Amino acid sequence: MKKRILIRFKKNMIDKPIVYRLVKDHNLIFNILRANVLPKADSIMVMEIEGEEEDFQKGIEYLIDAGCGIEPIEQDIKRDESKCVHCGVCTSVCAPSALYIDRKTMEVNFDYKKCVACELCVKVCPVKALNVYFDF
Ligand code: SF4
Ligand code: SF4
Structure with missing residues (x-):
């Protein structure tokens, strides 16, 4: 499956290898479509994530557990x-x-x-x- 999502990162998460873990631990392919990453403020990223459905669900759970906010892109457009x-x-x-x-x-x-x-x-x-x- 392939899905576009918006991920919100808290400012204290900026130095954590969150996107790397998505690839390494959950076999997901990602494409960053848009990003606004700031060193001292909350950041936002629009990503297209592709992979097996089970991997995708686990990847999303990982992001939520890590403290990210996840929104389906259609919610904001x-x-x-x-x-x-x-x-x-x-x-x-x-x-x-x-x-x-x-x-x-x-x-x-x-x-x-x-x-x-x-x-x-x-x-x-x-x-x-x-x-x-x-x-x-
Ligand atoms: S719908 Fe609008 S915001 Fe979305 S890709 Fe097309 S031009 Fe860009
Ligand atoms: S009014 Fe025209 S430009 Fe605006 S959304 Fe409709 S088709 Fe697109």
Whole structure:
């Protein structure tokens, strides 16, 4: 399985090899999509984690036991459906095609699982329908 999650680190965890342990002890592959790591403050990382389901679950348990906050990425990225006018502008800046035009309905769909939280769509949406709630 492959999943994108947001991990919150407390400032006293910054010198611990937490991500290394994910790989070494839980056979997981990771890709850091976005990070804001500060030496004297709480930090945040958006990661794509890939591996066997059992390894993934154990890896998540390890992160929680280590004191990390875990959030599914879709919890922090929202589109206000009542505001969206399906103009398609956001699809032109969304590199992973999380926002895409359904050619049958000509509506813009949002596949949260593909989003890498770059926030480019937030900047270009003319009606401010998109919001990212990460504390980057
Ligand atoms: S740019 Fe905004 S209004 Fe246009 S399709 Fe995207 S979310 Fe909807
Ligand atoms: S933040 Fe917006 S532009 Fe960036 S990947 Fe997610 S949906 Fe696409």
